[in-house]
Amino acid sequence: MAKSLRPTLVRKGKLVVVDLAGSERIDKSGSEGHTLEEAKSINLSLSALGKCINALAENSAHVPVRDSKLTRLLRDSFGGTARTSLVITIGPSPRHRGETTSTIMFGQRAMKVENMLKLKEEFDYKSLARKLDIQLDKLIMEHERKQKAFEEEIERITTDTQNQISEAERNYADAMEKERLKYQKDYMESIKKLEEKWMMNQHKLGERKDQTAYTAEEVAELKKLLSKETSLRKAAEEEVNNLRSQLAQLKMSEASANSESLKLRKMLEDEAYRKEKLEGEISMLQTQLLQLSFEADETRRRLDRGGPGKVPGDLDSLISQVRPQVNDSVNEEKASIANLFEQVGLQKILSLLEAEDADVRIHAVKVVANLAAEESNQQKIVEAGGLTSLLLLLGSSEDETIHRVAAGAIANLAMNETNQELIMSEGGIRLLSITAANAEDPQTLRMVAGAIANLCGNVGLLLQLSTSPLPSPDKLQNKLRGEGGIKALLGMVKCGHPDVLAQVARGIANFAKCESRASAQGSKTGRSLLIEDGALPWIVQNANNDASPIRRHIELAVCHLAQHEVNARDMITGGALWELVRISQDCSREDIRTLAHRTLTSSPTFLAELRRLRIDY
Template sequence: MNTESSRSHAILIIHLQRSLRIKEEMTTSIPNSAEEFFPGDIPLVLKSKLLIVDLAGSERIDKSVMIHLSGSEGHMIEEAKFINLSLSSLGKCINALAENSPHIPTRDSKLTRMLRDSFGGTARTSLVVTIGPSARHYSETSSTILFGQRAMRVVNTMRLKEEIDYEILYKKVECEVDHLTSEMERQQKLKHIEITQVEKRLKESEMLFNDFRVTSSMQIENLEKEKHQFGYAIKKLMQELEEKEGQNNVLSQQIIHLETSLNEQKQQQLESLSNTKILADTTKTHEKKMGELLRQLEEERSHCAGMKDHFNILQQKLSDAQSSAQFQENMACELKKELSEITTAFTSQLHSLEEKNSELLSEKELIYEELKSTQEKLQHETTHRQSLESEVLRLKQSWTDNCAEESKTLCGMVRSGSGLGSAAFMSKSGKSKETQSSQRGTMSKIFEEVGLPSVLALLKSNDLEVQIHAVKVVANLAAEDVNQQKIVEEGGLDALLSLLETSENTTIHRATAGAIANLAMNVSNQGLIMSKGGARLLANVASKTDDPQTMRMVAGAIANLCGNDKWHMMLKRDGGIKALLGMFQTGHHDVIAQIARGLSNFAKCESRVISQGHRKGRSLLIDDGVLTWIVANSTVLSPSVRRHIELAFCHLAQNEENSRDIIVTGGIKELIRISRESSRDDARNLAKKALTSNPAFLKETQ
């Protein structure tokens, strides 16, 4: 159509960067390691990219002038195909952004991969659309205008791209390392000097010790000599003392002999005087003895009375013992009677047990026969199951053929389109609905022909392809409320949880997590999932997989479980909250949206329970670091995700037990921002209520 066209896309990319410094209080996204080394200003780099793109125009094969004029039609047709294919990929991305689709197909062509930062991102984009005035190109002109109209609906949010200047940081770290190494060497030298000084002191002390040991040995020898001299002198003094003691003994014996003779003389003189006194003394002693005898007699009488009382008590005890012996004899007679009755009953029971044993033997024979019949039925069911598996494979083949035919027709429509492929994309929603209806028709056909028990039995198949398609069928059936109760009653939930635990296939994990997420929409199924360890299994899958779609299904299932306050404690204990935060590292928009929805459900239910007085204390989310995560990411995520995060944060702020944690993490500024800038009325009202009713928040804001 344009003879002067270069028949190619021209792209000029210019990368710009500028270094700057910001203070520590402004660096909220700087790593902790850099802050530890450089507490002052930290160097940053502003990076930007300028793209100037001249897109080639789309070409209709039947209208292309270049093809008709040139001799090599095959080469020109291929070029036209590639031009139209890249432009159709760009049109897909623009349509997806205009419709707020969760998936943007930027990987379909090299052109969209290079321009993905310019549309729907953080760049400032200007689009110039050129059209022709000729009526012959009316369809191309209209499709180009429609493309420009859709492109105007794409909203870009400008944001500066700031990164740390690691080269400057490296130089600073290198200087710091050099300084530290020099300091370490200086310390080592000082240490070496100290060691030499200590060694000198040690040698001096050893010399002093040797001198002291020589002098002390000499002093010890002198003391031992003096000791021997003193010992010899003591022996002499002891001998002299013994001689003196012998002389004293002789003198004492003489004194005793003189004293005895003197006493004999005194006694003879006093005997005459003492006879009269003796008579008076004897009378007094007799009177004292009579009084003592009378007192002893009274004591014996009182003791006799006490013995009589004790004898009466013993007689009473004897009579009681005799009566108790008679009672025991009566009890023995009764026990003998009961023993005889028990023996008769035991014999009767023994006969009855023998009869029951014979009956059980007969029942055993019947059960053995039934077991044989069940084994035959089981063999029949296995053959039937194999036939069902072959039928499923046949239906799967027909399904893939239908999908291939649909993809061929879709490619044909794209090739026959004009402009940026807008006509094909205008019918995209209709095609997707037709594809979904055909898939549902295939699923319903399998369900009607095979039956739910047989489909659930295929979950245990050894063929991986059969197992995958069976899981997908169950997941699609679980999306409808009518089928959920049937799936649970037939043991489908147990089979899904078993697959989640034993299988290593990513597709099975994704489909199984999706089926569990659909079943978790029902309150009664939530209790079964939690009691069977479903939260723990979902957390394990989230920690092992790297697939964003699998993480999206797992996060959706956990988010549905967060909406029931009865299972919050078990969900936290099984690691569900930590798994949600761990999946944030993927950076996938759909996964982050499910994470935000789960945290919002958890905080909302918890706030309702605490306001009703059923539970007290800090939020269960704070221990897992959710509050810090919310404050750090509430302003950097997309608006749809931000609304859930803001609502969760406002519900956490309603509990006064969380006030200290919110203040420490800097959540007061976030509450003030939400109360002024949030797009949700309920979030703004909750933020204002928390700021005005909480005394701790009022004190901080003042």
């Protein structure tokens, strides 16, 4: 039944066709009156659209999409999730050279805008609810029909039993009356014969006065008559005994009929119990429908939050440039999840992670992932054993969907600094590395990479904030590397998906930043673990990547690696020095550009290499 309750997948799309008008210069068009006001409004809308295109082309932190109704309608078409085609038209007349130049420059700026195409899919929960209502109506009608048939059968059996008892009593009374009349008649006839015989004997006795006793023949005849009377009496008594045994059998039949009635009553009580159980199952199905209604929340929440985990510090603004603004429906979804959390209970939701039905496990882990997205729920989930259950599910399940959602839930929990050591101590890095090696879906790899990136970025912060004695940063980073965290990140670059590569770059940048901090504190010695695991070639290759999120993270990783002098020689031979020089001169982020310049000027090895090559810096 759970498989038949899967909601229908609905894909929705929209087509926006906009004519952006042409030149509306007043000195050329000569507009007046109402036409002049329309030209002003058109120019304002085009100006707002140009500002948005300029902000996106220059990777500005703020895109003013709310300045015009036109830009609000087209916010998915530039820097959003839609497929966009732009057609610009120009004229050959020298008189309109200014408009032609402006149009071509607008097209060039628009070509720099990157759209992340997303397939928008929703679940048709209304049809699922109607289907469930129809099934519930059928179950109720079937139960009522069986109940009515059962009651009719009980009534029929009771009536038949009463009729049989009444008929047996009548037959018994008639038989007893017939036998009594028969034996009474036989008895009267026997008495009559004996009286006649007595009278005959008296008559003979009178004739034979001289005889004082009966002859031997007469005595024998009298004895015969007496014996016959005795046998008749015995036969009557036996018949009476037979009638009594028949009466006892009828009473036993009545007792069996009563026991059958008791059995029928017991069956009726069992049917009532099954009815109550069926109502409980109906309520459980309604609860499952309530859980299924939150199935689409994960995708919306991931898009709203910008990936499986939070982006630290100054990198958050880069991702927010290409994300759509949060809708008011998010508050309603949070309220729905909170209601589910209060009604069902966290322990009940976590127990469903061990259910035998795969669909139930999938829905349960999705609900846990949505709950883990809220900071107020993360500590509750960990204290209730939710983190351990998620890690066990990640290691034991073979379902790709469970791997994806469980990795996203672990990534959300990894945003809390207090959970870092717990995840690493329970083998979370090893399980995530195994999942990354076996996964093929880009979305699963993105979740796993985001979880490892969160762990890489918060190790140093955990050491700073913790008041209890913890292992040194070098040991924690060695543990993260020893369980395959860096190898897993580098192995996921084969996917080639931009979202996966962005998470990999973020993890490498976070790891390099923690290494740089540990080196500055004196707890890290020796060259970088990233260089030892062979990450430097990929870092150099993607330091000038076309995708801005990947490029910014890699630029930060190069700067942090260069801050540790022991890495300088490897970076020179690997070509990272020239990328560091480029970053210090051409990076659009001033803070990264300043960090690269300061790193170059403070490294004796880099300065000596630049002087050897006769490069002034």
